[in-house]
Amino acid sequence: MTIFAVLIISCLGFSCMAFAKPKHWKVIPFLSRLRHPGKRIQELMQYTGAILLILAVYTCQLNWGWALGLCFYAGALSIALFFVSLVISYFENTVKN
């Protein structure tokens, strides 16, 4: 079950990092109506994303220890990054068409 937690945390982390950029923010139908926050908030989102990713590795370490935890972490990061990018690009295409 912990693996799901790790996956969700890293998905959130990557989404934070992605939406820190106005380019990706504009794509999402609901978010694009809001005004994109200023530089400060953008930076804050970047840091939040990084912190979430660190939180994910901490969760792995707690649950499995370093050796096995890092294996889980690497796998979860890959899947999360791939998934987030696909979702963003899906929105990107449906919005533009």
Added chain:
Amino acid sequence: MKKDFRHSMIWLHTWAGLVFCWLLYFMFVTGTLGYLDSELDSWMKPELSAAEEVSLETDLSAAVTYLQAHAADAERWFISPANHRDNPQLRVSWRYPRNSEKSNGRELINRDTGEELHHRETAGGQTLYRMHYRLHYLPSGWGFRLVGIFTLAMFIALLTGVVAHRKLFKDFFSFRPQKGKAAWLDMHNLSSIASLPFQLMITYSGLIFAISTWMPFVGVAAYDFDVKSLRADLNELRGRSSVKAAGESANLVSMDILSQNIEASINDDALVRFIEIKNPNDRNAKIFVNTHLSGPVQEQNKLQFDGRSGKLESSKEQSGALQTRNVFINLHEGLFAGPALRLLYILSGILGTLMVATGAIYYAQKRKRPTHALSKQQMLVDIVNGGTIIGLPISICVFMISNRLLAIDLDQRDDWEVHSMFLAWLASFVLAAFWVKDAMWKKLTLVLSIALFTVPIVNFFSTNRGLGQSSWQNDTLFVATDVVMLSMAAISLLLWAILSKKELRQQSPIRSSNTHSAAA
């Protein structure tokens, strides 16, 4: 080579990638399936179901009784108790010395009756898994040597790829599926960046397997070419003591004492992977116990017991260098991975497969001009791309189907399963060549989805473990296989639909979108 570092690296990335991509694709597909080797083995022996786990003692006594009756004079016995995904059944094998006339053997044992379990002769998942590091149809050793070279090319392609696509690291969330050629590049970047740690790990650890074939000189020369003492030192490092048979017969320890001693000396959650009995029924009998790995780093997974008394003998500490090597090897093989981590391994492997496939397709697409007809070289690249990227999955489906359809008493049935796989692969090359000028990808995907659909259907009609019955009986493995096959068939059908739609759009009189994407 080129005007600056980055352009040289791009050049090297293109060529190292292009020359080896189809073989690397083969290695990635078969290697990823290798993480499911035992599952595929069980699927290909539908007569057998996984034995229930009982005590270690039951398994050991049943195995030793069988071995005493059939191979009492063998040099080594190996016993794998049925307690793990790797060994769904109790398995024994035995080996005679090299110069002996008697032949080695291996059997699955029914622990209740003590007799062999009978099942169809099959190549199984192991053969598929072995192809990823030693290919097939090559004299022994050559496949392994070639794979070493491909792995080095893969490592070079990875390192140069990081340099070549380094811009993408700044913003790796962009994938532009509508942009034609750029979409292939984006997919290539996305799948490789997402799984980069896995790719680096799997490639470098793959190279470590090749050290003894391709880099033996380092160790040999460090020992001033004294191969004998190098070998002795390495054996000592591995804790492999050489035990000679005394020639006097003696009784082997009874298995209830041995299993008690084993269970007392391993951790509670550790499981015995296999037991090797060297020189059974001899005064110098030794018993080596290997436990399953619980993680990539494990300090001690080998124990040594005396064969007559069953007492634990001294176990050496592993050296740092050997541990480093073992961590790489363990990470590569992933034997320690439970279901969740195994799934992550497989998904990362699929990302690697995608990376190789999209790279190959991007190379071909980039050089196409919509106004020009395809040149001969471009057609050749297209045929090889289609025949490999879609043809290999088709041939693996045929491999699975042939396991069900070939006559049970066929001579060398396991070889014929592999032959039919490669014949199917050849056939898909022929199909690709036949269709290359006209919607090759679309037609091949349709063939693939038919092949994927056929597997559960053939399984349904040829065994009594079809989808209906297996879900009734909670037969997880067979349900999972059928569901995976059906969903992959659905995915490739979806791909077929997308490709057909795209083709329609291109044929429509308004060609603006097409020319637009070409200009971009």
Added chain:
Amino acid sequence: MKKLNAYFRSYNGQVLLRLIAAILIGYLASNAIGVVMAKSLDRWTSLHLSEASLYASLSAFFIYSVIILWSFSVRSQKKLWRQLSVLTFIFAVLAYVI
């Protein structure tokens, strides 16, 4: 002879020369570096020779890859051959001396 000369000046010939340098000479160089690494680890640290040579073997492929990358990144062919052969020679001598 003239033909051969012209071939090695052509694009294909240049690539072939570089491949030879990277793969053959790079292989020799990485082996030599590996041996030096093993021997010096054995001499100046407390590692046993078997462990030292195992560490060196583990890194040999990495050294080889870096040499291959480097030999494709150097611009001038002459410079590449000169530097690579000097490097190989130095490490081969070192491997013999240590």
